[in-house]
Amino acid sequence: MGGLKRIGIYGGSFDPIHHGHLILAREALETLAFDEVIFVLAAHSPHKQDRAPTPAAVRWRMLNAAIAGEPGFAASRLEVDRPPPSYSVETVETLRAAQPEAEFFFLVGEDNLPALRSWHRFDDLRQMVHFVVLDRSGGKTEYDYPAIRRKIDISATTIRKRVASGQSIRYLVPETVEQIIRQENLYQGTT
Amino acid sequence: MLDLREISTFTDFFVICSGTSEPHLKAIAGAIESGLREEHGVRPSAVDGFPASQWIVLDYMQVIVHVFHQERRDFYSLEDLWSDAPRLTIEL
Numbered sequence: 001m002g003g004l005k006r007i008g009i010y011g012g013s014f015d016p017i018h019h020g021h022l023i024l025a026r027e028a029l030e031t032l033a034f035d036e037v038i039f040v041l042a043a044h045s046p047h048k049q050d051r052a053p054t055p056a057a058v059r060w061r062m063l064n065a066a067i068a069g070e071p072g073f074a075a076s077r078l079e080v081d082r083p084p085p086s087y088s089v090e091t092v093e094t095l096r097a098a099q100p101e102a103e104f105f106f107l108v109g110e111d112n113l114p115a116l117r118s119w120h121r122f123d124d125l126r127q128m129v130h131f132v133v134l135d136r137s138g139g140k141t142e143y144d145y146p147a148i149r150r151k152i153d154i155s156a157t158t159i160r161k162r163v164a165s166g167q168s169i170r171y172l173v174p175e176t177v178e179q180i181i182r183q184e185n186l187y188q189g190t191t
Numbered sequence: 192m193l194d195l196r197e198i199s200t201f202t203d204f205f206v207i208c209s210g211t212s213e214p215h216l217k218a219i220a221g222a223i224e225s226g227l228r229e230e231h232g233v234r235p236s237a238v239d240g241f242p243a244s245q246w247i248v249l250d251y252m253q254v255i256v257h258v259f260h261q262e263r264r265d266f267y268s269l270e271d272l273w274s275d276a277p278r279l280t281i282e283l
Contacts, residue, residue: 057271078201080272081255082248083240098200 005102008037008132009095011079011088013044013156015054016181017066018173020154024134028107028148029072032132037107039063039075040091043084051160051189056080058184065176087120092128104128110135113143163187193269193276203253205273206281209264213242220247220258227251 010025017039025037041060044053060077067073078094079086092104106129108116113133119125131145138151159169164187169178181187193205210216227233239248245260246267257269270278
């Protein structure tokens with residue numbers, strides 16, 4: 001490993017970011033001895049909308065509120081700064097250009113794994129990063145990559161539904177994130 | 192125009208402008224590109240998006256120019272996303 005800085009890249013729409021994301025990111029950071037996990041906020045396409053989109057600016061505020069003061073956690077606006085679609089390979093290229101000396105690990109949810117090989121320029125991407133599987137399903141699937149396993153039954157979809165139906169989301173998201181959800185009246189129309 | 196010098200490691204300034212139609216976006220982006228090339232000899236390191244995406248980005252490294260369709264400018268709302276950046280107004 002030498003003195004190379006080890007950086008985990010964790011992409012997602014984080015709508016909203018919740019304790020499931022944070023617990024897994026922290027565990028990846030500790031288990032794989034990362035110096036830093038960068039949460040990369042994904043763009044929402046304006047075209048496919050099954051619900052009112054949460055503006056990137058609000059998702060960005062929630063993300064920052066969630067990781068504030070947490071050593072080793074950082075956030076990037078890279079993908080929401082550019083017209084969609086965003087490609088992971090381009091995101092990694094940009095992050096690498098900023099820190100050419102670092103070793104990069106790409107955190108991918110177990111649900112995205114089957115599609116991994118069909119990603120844009122996958123062969124280039126695999127040259128630049130080590131993949132790490134985040135498995136919160138509780139299953140025992142064997143992977144070709146190191147896996148962080150922890151069964152966590154928290155999902156952004158559930159949180160949005162709970163907000164829409166007036167149920168509590170306390171203990172599912174950091175308090176500061178819940179405050180933003182309330183202030184901005186998010187997820188009211190979610191069915 | 193947003194001043195990102197204290198905030199971003201990737202660029203120093205965003206110039207944000209908008210047009211009213213796809214041909215208009217194309218014309219604005221084309222005029223910026225040819226103007227900077229002819230008058231200052233600089234070319235963008237990358238051009239992202241296209242008129243149909245209603246957001247075109249001309250990347251001049253330290254300066255990144257965003258040309259939005261009016262209707263998309265609010266959706267993407269870069270000014271809110273970068274609300275921590277000081278705003279500068281360009282006198283034309």
